[in-house]
Amino acid sequence: MNNPGTELAATERTLSRKDYQTDNDVRWCPGCGDYAILAQFHKMLAAIGARKEEHVIVSGIGCSSRFPYYVDCYGLHGIHGRAPAIATGLKVANPDLTVWVVTGDGDGLSIGASHLLHALRRNVDIKVLLFNNRIYGLTKGQFSPTSPRGLPTRSSPAGNTDDPVRPLDFAVTAGASFVARAIDTDTTRLQDIFIAAASHRGSVFVEILQNCPIFLDGVFDALRDERGRVDLVDGEPMEFAGKVLGRNERGRLESFDTGHHRALIHDVTDRDTARQLAAIDDSSGLPFPFGILYREERAAQHEAVAGKGRLDIPGMQRRLSASSRVRRQTP
Amino acid sequence: MAIAEEIPRRDETGVSVVVRFCGDSGDGVQLAGNRFTFDAVRAGNDVATFPEFPAEIRAPAGSTAGVSAFQVQFGDHRVYTHGDEADVLVAMNPAALTTNLAHLKAGGILIADTGAFGRKALAQAGYRDNPLDDFDPHRARLVGVDMTAMVLEALGGFDMKRREALKSRNFFALGVVYWMFGRGEDEMLQWIGKKFARSDTVRQANTAAFKTGMAWAETTELMAFERPVADTVAAGERTITGNEALSLGLMAAAALADLELVVGCYPITPASDILHYLSNERDNGVVAIQAEDEIAAIGMALGASYGGAIGVTATSGPGMALKSETLGLAVSLELPLVVVDVQRAGPSTGMPTRAEQADANIALAGRSGEAPVPVVAARSPADCFHAAIAAARIAVEHMTPVVLLSDAALANSAEPWSTPELADIAPIRVPRARAPAGGAKWLPYARDARLVRSWAVPGTPGLQHRIGGLEKLDGTGEISYDGANHERMTDLRERKVAVIGERLDDAIEVYGELSGRLLMVSWGGTYGAVRQAVCDARQLGHAVSHLHLRWLNPMDDSIGDIARGFDRVLVAELNRGQVLERLRARFLVDARGLSMMAGRPFGRRELHNAIVKALNS
Incomplete structure (x- = not known):
């Protein structure tokens, strides 16, 4: 290696989570859920023994999109909603990198929803972490595409008239090959999901429910109640608060008593069930699923579009000559 | 060059x-x-x-x-x-x-x-x-x-x-x-x-x-046709259209820079053929992606440039409008990027298959904030090859987005073509970042004598850094909201583009004497018609010269002096006088415009009549 100095020394020893922090002061509001997410991200990098230069975080605009400034790897803080497109170009140009996209509910599901949809369906090998606080924070409190219907905000004083997007439903339907949900307060599960996401090859979508203490404090309080959430474990029944999720005779999800013959065993490769789980929302009367909903292996985009070795100058000269020769015969 | x-x-x-x-x-x-x-x-x-x-x-x-x-x-x-x-x-x-x-x-x-x-x-x-x-x-x-x-x-x-x-x-x-x-x-x-x-x-x-x-x-x-045309020119081995020449030029530029070519495009007439040609070059190392929209197309191109490739996107007027914000980000990030605008008649959908040069303004200034971008315009179908190399060279060597202008007529028209010798074209130097000796910290926005920052490609150990669209502190690249720093950075970005002019030996081309009765000015695809009309006028003994602008930004400093050597200056362009206004504002010369918005190139006689009229006025 031709890079003597501190970095060489740093990469040779085991790095701790602190090694992945930057000198930048973290500027989220006190009590913001982003702090917990950032801490788990640092911890994950240490846990997987990440080489700093091999990770890149691309973000858009919003509170969450400040994330790259706080992680000591490569980072690009882009423009509103376009991070998935920028990350796509980065990954095809430089396939050895591990590319993370940090976005929010406004950035990813409003102004950038189209890019997100296409990145997920193309199975671009990027890991999208969508911090969902169900409100616009950086622009100071307007409703977001995930805000509850009826929510009064500065831009909806009489209550939000729009129905919210279901982020997981969007991701599964778009064709993400890894779909998961976590919450800022459950750091253990967040850590597990981060580690699983890091090694997945293909489009990762992780919705992280994150409390905004300023503009929508407590929006996820109902999920603290064990009746409000179901923690999914692959191969295990979908149990919660003495109940279990199952499919009723009409094929719809319903809660049953534990041990009921209609209880569902979680299978992360079952896309149909993942779709049903992903569709659970405020009005379903069912617990919100957490953990990895869906996971599949399929070719990632950069593998499909990769060029076969670029041309050097003599190679390009041959290419030009060949085109003239061919054209002389068959234009 | x-x-x-x-x-x-x-x-x-x-x-x-x-x-x-x-x-x-x-x-x-x-x-x-x-x-x-x-x-x-x-x-x-x-x-x-x-x-x-x-x-x-x-x-x-x-x-x-x-x-x-x-x-x-x-x-x-x-x-x-x-x-x-x-x-x-x-x-x-x-x-x-x-x-x-x-x-x-x-x-x-x-x-x-x-x-x-x-x-x-x-x-x-x-x-x-x-x-x-x-x-x-x-x-x-x-x-x-x-x-x-x-x-x-x-x-x-x-x-x-x-x-x-x-x-x-x-x-x-x-x-x-x-x-x-x-x-x-x-x-x-x-x-x-x-x-x-x-x-x-x-x-x-x-x-x-x-x-x-x-x-x-x-x-x-x-x-029998009564006027036989002697076969004496030996103009080329084959014919080539502007879009094909442009595509080959981009590939040649990647080879000259020893970089990968990544193209993000959304289909749009009359630029789609560039996507078609380059999609067919996967075996030659080209990565071409059909994006979901124009914004994603330039986003992918910029992401690829960040990742160490030459990122390119090709579009036409409506697409240029959509790419504006990302082009501004590229100015702020100071990364190489080539944006090809194959101009068509506008505004809006306009006349998609018809030629116009009315995107000069959006290329030069169509961004929020002070966001200078070099702009080069191809003058003929075969010249699209050289113009593409020129655009990529300036983009890479100066770490800047560059707009390359073509038009619907150049895109589809054909011209003789002989295989260029790449050995005759200077390689493109890549300003790669190196970790400073002695453990010193590498600074993302430190600049060389030409005000160019260095390119630290993700994956390079020891050069981890964070960049973005927020204003950066001069040198370190850290976020800065300081007014004095913003003024300095604005000035640096402007000068960084201006100094490119010092190295361009092809920014303008003059045909004829440096003084006389009339100077005909062209840029981009009006080159051929204007040259023909000037040749015709000179055959008739008129003191007419031709000044062609290859680069619209930076504009060559000598243009004003040249223009002042003539009694009259006439700027022929397929728009309402966009470059004319810039020439007047920048050089304070009393240039007049010859505009046409008919969706086609100038005719020889139209220009001849305009020349005669100008000479008689």
Whole structure:
């Protein structure tokens, strides 16, 4: 290696989570859920023994999109909603990198929803972490595409008239090959999901429910109640608060008593069930699923579009000559 | 970075002929024109072409909306334009005749398929009577030939439906025209053999139609064209369109820089062919992605540049509007990026297949904030190759986005082409970042003497850094909201582009004396027509010179001094005077504008008349 100095020394020893922090002061509001997410991200990098230069975080605009400034790897803080497109170009140009996209509910599901949809369906090998606080924070409190219907905000004083997007439903339907949900307060599960996401090859979508203490404090309080959430474990029944999720005779999800013959065993490769789980929302009367909903292996985009070795100058000269020769015969 | 003359400079005037093919969209007019052009080049002529086709894919057959035309001027000297008027017009049906007769010069030759002038077809074209009956011999010499009947007869032995057989009419017409101009039969037959190798029937039908056309012309002795064009120019090995040359230029630039070429594009007329060409080069290392929209296309290109490749996106006017924000980000990030704008008539959807130069302003200034971007404009189809290399060179060597302007006419028109020697073109130097010795910290926004920051590609150990669209502190690149720093950074970004001008030896090209009565100014695709008109005026003894701007930004400092050497300055552009206004503002010269917004390039006579008027005013 031709890079003597501190970095060489740093990469040779085991790095701790602190090694992945930057000198930048973290500027989220006190009590913001982003702090917990950032801490788990640092911890994950240490846990997987990440080489700093091999990770890149691309973000858009919003509170969450400040994330790259706080992680000591490569980072690009882009423009509103376009991070998935920028990350796509980065990954095809430089396939050895591990590319993370940090976005929010406004950035990813409003102004950038189209890019997100296409990145997920193309199975671009990027890991999208969508911090969902169900409100616009950086622009100071307007409703977001995930805000509850009826929510009064500065831009909806009489209550939000729009129905919210279901982020997981969007991701599964778009064709993400890894779909998961976590919450800022459950750091253990967040850590597990981060580690699983890091090694997945293909489009990762992780919705992280994150409390905004300023503009929508407590929006996820109902999920603290064990009746409000179901923690999914692959191969295990979908149990919660003495109940279990199952499919009723009409094929719809319903809660049953534990041990009921209609209880569902979680299978992360079952896309149909993942779709049903992903569709659970405020009005379903069912617990919100957490953990990895869906996971599949399929070719990632950069593998499909990769060029076969670029041309050097003599190679390009041959290419030009060949085109003239061919054209002389068959234009 | 001198631009090689693609064609040896010879006498500026000599013998040239203009042939125009026109017919229904399904009549194979473009193929006929392209093939005729190709063999003219192979025979040693210089050429310039102008294809015109409807934006609709399949307008109703026989309607005037569905007419497609192809015009070529070929000559024994440097040919700059496709010609104002055709010496020979080949009309395949009444709709084509009614929409194209105005392009035939008085006393020219009209070759028409009389068999296609039936009652229904005449009515579709709006004719009450057959215009070929009692055709005014002073208007043109009519050569009526029942191509329809002769092709059907020649192909009678083939197992083909009438409709299929009639598709070979364009080869009959080619046979007639080839004979008129003494083009060889063998090469055409050889080409038909290869082009239609997959279908014996089509190959044989086209061969038979072509031979029948030639034989008919030969036996009809009135057909010899009276002005033979000497085959003396040896202009090139083949023809090339602007979009193909541009695509090859981008590939050549990647090779010259030893970088990967990553192209993000969203389909848009008339730029889509660039996506098509480059999508076909995967085996040659090109990564071409069809993005979900114009914004994603430039986002992918910029992401690729961040990742160490040459990121390119190609579009037209409406796409330029959508790319504006990301282009601003590229200015802020100071990463290489090439944005190709193949201009078409606007605003909005405008006329997608028609040429215009009205995107100069959006290229130069169409961003929020102070966001200077170098802008280079290709001047001819083959020049698109060199202009693409120039754009990529400045983008990479100066770490900046560059806008490369082409237009709908350059994109689809053809010009002679000889294989360029890459050894004659300087390699592109990549300003890679290196970790400073002694453990010092590498600074993302430290600059060299030319104000260029270095390129630290993710994956490089020890150079981890964070950049973004927020204003950066000079040097360190850290976020800064300091007013004085913002003023300094704004000034740095401006000067960084300005200093590029110091190294451009091709920013302008002057033809003629540096003083005189009239200076004609062109940029981009108006080059050829303006040069031709200036040549014409000089032949007549007028003190007219030609100044062509290759780079619209940075603008060459000498332009003002040159302009002041002339009594009058006339800026010819296919817009309302966008570059004119910049020249006036920047150099305080009393330049006047010659604008045209007709969706086509200037004609030789239009410019000549404008020159005469300017000289007499």
